[in-house]
Amino acid sequence: MKAGTNLEKILASGKFAVTVEAGPPKGTNPEVIQKKGNLLCQYCDAVNVTDNQTAIVRMSSLASCLLLKQMGVEPVMQMATRDRNRIALQSDVLGAVAWGIGNILCLSGDHPKLGNHPQSKAVFDIDSVQLIQVLKNMRDEHKFINGDEISGEVPLFIGAVANPFADPFEVRVPRLAKKIKAGADFIQTQAVFDVSRFAQWMKIITERGLDEETHILAGIIPIRSAGMVRYMKNNVSGVNIPDDIITRMEKAEDAEAEGVKIALELIAKVKEIPGVHGIHVMAVGWEKKVPEIIERAGLLPRPVL
């Protein structure tokens, strides 16, 4: 075991993992994140806490993870390289580990121009691949990026993201391979709507045996309305939504029910794809539907290891 987190144990035991995303509030009320933790904890193996997602200021990922941790809910702390340099990132890793946070997911983060502080200075001192490398080095060599010794253990289960739907497609497996080489223990993908493209990506991965070097969790976004799906298609970079899903949402009498149905179909399909070790549900404000989706997907009860 690298960190001995619940998520790591489940993935290591070969069980199908479920992670769910919970966004922190644009304010100071701890209950927002606590409520999400309460709602989701029975339905997943770990809760992802986003780091100022889409470059919009929210309660910090580390602080929100602590709130979850205090309730006994296992967090996955997301860490973007957009806002902190290598000094601040490493410092936050030490603090997170001191508080018993073991799952950390590395990403570069959306550009500030897409968020609500477009005038801010983007940091990008290091990129996501390099952050994975930094974390691996902290854990395995007990060394900071500059080579200095770290006192104490740094048990980490290192996550990364992958988007099989972005371009150029040919680079998407090599880039994943690079993240694995850097030290990614698990991967959460961008939301899957285009199952055939996802399957094509997974096929190359399994042919190369990369699925045995990391754990891939397929991203799932339950859609709530036709408006939301159209918005995502036009505004969220790197999300590819086939037309038939849009048509189904537009024609549906009960859009929410149809959205849940589509999510369930997607989960059933990705579950069958060789090399997929779990799902990562991003409900973006619709967390209350997650329990029903996980239950109807036949993923309950969550294993206790």
Added chain:
Amino acid sequence: MKSITRSKPLEEIKQRLAKCRQVYLIGCGTCATMCRTGGKSEVLDMKQKLAAAGKKVTGWMVIPTACDVLTRDALKENAKEIAAADCILVMTCAFGVQTVARYAEKSVYAAVDTLFIGTEETPGEFIEACLQCGGCVLGQTAGICPLVRCAKGLLNGPCGGSVDGKCEVSPDIACAWQMIYDRLAATGRLDELEEIEPAKDWSTSLSGGPRQITIEDTEEKTESQD
């Protein structure tokens, strides 16, 4: 290599010049002329605008290359008109502004914003080429600078926002890593995309204070040119 500039809004210039009634104008015959921010016609246009704002322009000149040390001579030659002014408004890139400020004993104000060091891709279309980071990676990236061309300056791109050759930040920006991919593919170097480019040493780029070096054996020559 060109220093690419954009004129500051007239309002901002007027605000800066609030305390000055008499102004001397300086343009530049090189980059600022090419960018149409400080050539002869822009300087004359500024003269008119300042006059309309109630200022008196005591004189003006367009120095062939304002960042050059010859600027000192040009200032001497026009000492009388400059002395009559309360300040100098410099319509050149930041290099020219700094050179004028160094040799003129007057308050100096910048009339343009210096945007980047770039090249002219097609006539009138300028694009940043290099931020002079001091640790060039062009050899690894097929001659395309990831620090200026990629919105996130990624050394291990492309990120998950690259779609149809465009950057997630704007459909008007080409994704640098798509371009890098295409060129690596064209030269049979795709295997290199799996090599991890390590964290960059930014100390050569953003050090404490100005970056400077001395090139041996050139001091004498520079002196005699002075």
